[in-house]
Amino acid sequence: MVMKHVLLAKFKEEVTEEKIEELIKGYANLVSLVPSMKAFHWGKDVSIENLHQGFTHVFESTFDSKQGIAEYIVHPAHVEFANIFLPALDKVLVIDFQPTPVN
Template identity: 80%
Template sequence: MEEAKGVVKHVLLAKFKDETTPEKIEELIKGYANLVNLIEPMKAFQWGKDVSIENLHQGFTHVFESTFESTEGIAEYVAHPVHVEFANLFLGHLEKVLVIDFKPMIARC
């Protein structure tokens, strides 16, 4: 297997608090997606809701994935004032959160 050149994925699994309305969740997701327009090291963003039939989600309902060119880019993103402000708002609506950063590996057959 070969490591993808410099690319780093930042994955956040979330379970929103029961009192967070669907409208608020939609607003928060739009705010998260807009970070890619405001923070240069963030190159791409995608998200989705759990649809697994295996029932191994441990209560997590949403997944958010951001792409960066390097681990230094993630560090810049995490410290960026726009991210800090958004994260303080976003995390206040979560019951559970898990964050993993990884370098994708490409399988060569």
């Protein structure tokens, strides 16, 4: 049962582009440190609809199960990273879901 963990972020204004790049690299590195984290993708908002509500970045992680997300959340590497990443954010929204194909 594949699960997706999606984090929408708006960085604080004082966070530099260089710091954002460093944080993204740290986030991506979690795939090599947390066994339950199978994949990581990210991107910046490019929508023309202007419905982003201030969120500028999206981060998507893939797990094999809901239990895998639970293991990730308490994993020491994730906890250490979150203590650096979250203070850099002005806004954050996290959603976990199981992708469902359209029949």
